[in-house]
Amino acid sequence: MNPEVCSSDGFNVTLREFGCEQCLLSRPDGSSSFIQGDTSVLAAVYGPAEVKVSKEIYDRATLEVVIQTKVGLPSVKERSQEQCVRETCEASLLSSLHPRSSLTLILQVLHNDGSLLSCFLNAACMAFMDAGLPMSCLFCGVTCAIASDGQVITDPTATQEKESRALLTFAIDSTEQKVLMSSTKGSFSVHELQECIAISQMASEKIFQFYRESVQRRYSKTL
Amino acid sequence: MESCLKVKVGAVLLPGDVFTFIKTDTISLTESLKDEKIICGPGLRRNGDDVVVCKSGVLRHKNPNLYWVDSQQRRYVPVKGESVIGIVTTKSGDVFKVDVGGSEQASLSYLAFEGATKRNRPNVQVGDLVYAQFLIANKDMEPELVCIDSSGRANGLGVFGAGGLLFKGSLGLVRRLLTPQNEILKDLEKLYPCELVLGMNGRLWVRAATVQKTLIVANLLESSENMSAQQRRTLFKRVADGNL
Numbered sequence: 337m338n339p340e341v342c343s344s345d346g347f348n349v350t351l352r353e354f355g356c357e358q359c360l361l362s363r364p365d366g367s368s369s370f371i372q373g374d375t376s377v378l379a380a381v382y383g384p385a386e387v388k389v390s391k392e393i394y395d396r397a398t399l400e401v402v403i404q405t406k407v408g409l410p411s412v413k414e415r416s417q418e419q420c421v422r423e424t425c426e427a428s429l430l431s432s433l434h435p436r437s438s439l440t441l442i443l444q445v446l447h448n449d450g451s452l453l454s455c456f457l458n459a460a461c462m463a464f465m466d467a468g469l470p471m472s473c474l475f476c477g478v479t480c481a482i483a484s485d486g487q488v489i490t491d492p493t494a495t496q497e498k499e500s501r502a503l504l505t506f507a508i509d510s511t512e513q514k515v516l517m518s519s520t521k522g523s524f525s526v527h528e529l530q531e532c533i534a535i536s537q538m539a540s541e542k543i544f545q546f547y548r549e550s551v552q553r554r555y556s557k558t559l
Numbered sequence: 560m561e562s563c564l565k566v567k568v569g570a571v572l573l574p575g576d577v578f579t580f581i582k583t584d585t586i587s588l589t590e591s592l593k594d595e596k597i598i599c600g601p602g603l604r605r606n607g608d609d610v611v612v613c614k615s616g617v618l619r620h621k622n623p624n625l626y627w628v629d630s631q632q633r634r635y636v637p638v639k640g641e642s643v644i645g646i647v648t649t650k651s652g653d654v655f656k657v658d659v660g661g662s663e664q665a666s667l668s669y670l671a672f673e674g675a676t677k678r679n680r681p682n683v684q685v686g687d688l689v690y691a692q693f694l695i696a697n698k699d700m701e702p703e704l705v706c707i708d709s710s711g712r713a714n715g716l717g718v719f720g721a722g723g724l725l726f727k728g729s730l731g732l733v734r735r736l737l738t739p740q741n742e743i744l745k746d747l748e749k750l751y752p753c754e755l756v757l758g759m760n761g762r763l764w765v766r767a768a769t770v771q772k773t774l775i776v777a778n779l780l781e782s783s784e785n786m787s788a789q790q791r792r793t794l795f796k797r798v799a800d801g802n803l
Contacts, residue, residue, distance in 0.1 A: 365634040367672040384636065384662040430604075430613060434636070435698055437662035465574065468632035470604075471631035505623075510575045550613050552571045 349539045351491040352451075356458075356550045358466040364442075366467020370459035372491060374449035379459035381467040384437035397431035397439050403456070404444045421456050424477075424507040426515045428461075430470040433556075439469065440456045444446060451479040451496040453505045458543065465551065471530050474510035476543040478536035479503065482524050488532060508540035561595055561624065564610070568620040572602075572628060576612040595624075602628025626633030632730050635660045635760035637696035642716070644725065644758030645704060647687045657689060657704055660727075660760045667691060673705045673713035681718070688720035688764065690756055719756060722774050729767040730761050732784040743783050746795045751776060 352373030361367035364380035391398050399424045403414040443456050454477030481492035481500035502522030506515050583597035603613040616630030618761040644658035672681040706716040753767035767773045783791050
């Protein structure tokens with residue numbers, strides 16, 4: 337399913353096909369794989385585990401995010417993406433329930449075909465749910481690309497990202513549809529920014545519905 | 560108020576789902592005001608007047624008013640009163656440090672064994688398996704274990720483990736095996752006589768007559784987690800017939 341172009345006042349938000357699987361790795365406490373079109377990410381969570389005394393925080397858990405690319409060593413770009421994911425996770429995890437512990441999230445890129453940061457966020461949320469870590473809300477990532485003629489494309493592929501003049505990624509929470517994190521590249525107007533936020537909030541509803549169906553399918557075996 | 564929770568018993572809930580208790584503005588003159596109390600178990604948190612779900616899982620209910628979210632988890636978080644299998648890692652002065660699989664090592668005093676005094680120290684070495692109960696287990700303090708109950712008797716707790724096999728399962732598997740009259744253990748009893756110790760931290764210890772039987776029992780328990788009842792019975796039958 338190819339993403340369709342969404343007109344600026346249109347209400348039709350189309351996303352690529354999703355796929356998700358939980359609990360696929362045997363060693364980590366929680367793991368998940370999230371697929372958006374051709375972009376595929378594997379996430380693993382360890383925690384609450386022992387933490388080094390130099391890194392411990394007296395009243396919260398210490399969250400560490402590591403992003404591994406398909407080829408090559410991690411660079412500054414991965415570090416910046418790690419910080420974006422970490423900020424979103426800190427906002428939604430109840431880390432005060434596990435002080436002086438460590439939570440480690442490892443994200444492995446299996447294939448990158450655009451919307452990578454939002455795929456990281458979605459995989460991270462499913463992995464936290466799989467590990468049973470207490471969360472105050474769910475979060476999801478949505479990427480919007482603004483083409484040179486002003487049209488907004490949700491969930492762009494790598495080619496669409498290259499041809500766009502601006503790329504915006506938002507992390508949206510499930511309870512109030514608020515923006516938890518935003519990461520943008522390129523130039524756009526204030527009106528376009530607000531339009532993209534509104535489109536992302538509409539798209540997030542579809543993603544949260546998908547989360548619910550995946551978790552229901554997973555627990556239906558044991559019910 | 561309780562009805563909005565009762566409706567969802569058996570449904571899958573996600574973190575962030577809220578149950579609001581709507582206060583009625585009008586007070587009935589004919590019915591007396593009933594104080595409704597709800598006990599929130601694991602996975603449910605109170606947020607002012609609302610109950611918020613914080614883990615994904617199935618909502619369960621136990622009469623009269625206990626609700627909790629049943630989730631599949633692998634990592635153990637110490638809870639007071641639970642009996643766990645720990646591995647002794649260090650012996651420092653008067654205290655043993657025990658690894659229970661949580662975020663911190665638990666401490667076990669040498670006086671917390673049956674019949675232990677300052678002169679009569681218990682025979683515990685580094686690397687021993689201990690079946691102990693949590694005396695103190697909360698997020699702010701270091702967890703503490705004891706091997707005696709409140710009256711001073713061991714009651715099954717203490718050092719054990721010569722000749723058996725320790726392996727790890729998920730927390731849900733151990734909870735299932737600990738329910739009274741559960742089918743997995745009933746089927747296992749008919750198979751081989753064996754000794755089983757189940758720790759609520761997901762650790763299981765098995766000892767049967769020979770090493771091979773021990774390994775078979777361990778593998779059966781590990782695999783029975785993801786099997787339906789029918790598949791499990793066929794597998795046990797195959798083992799009983801000696802085909803594995």
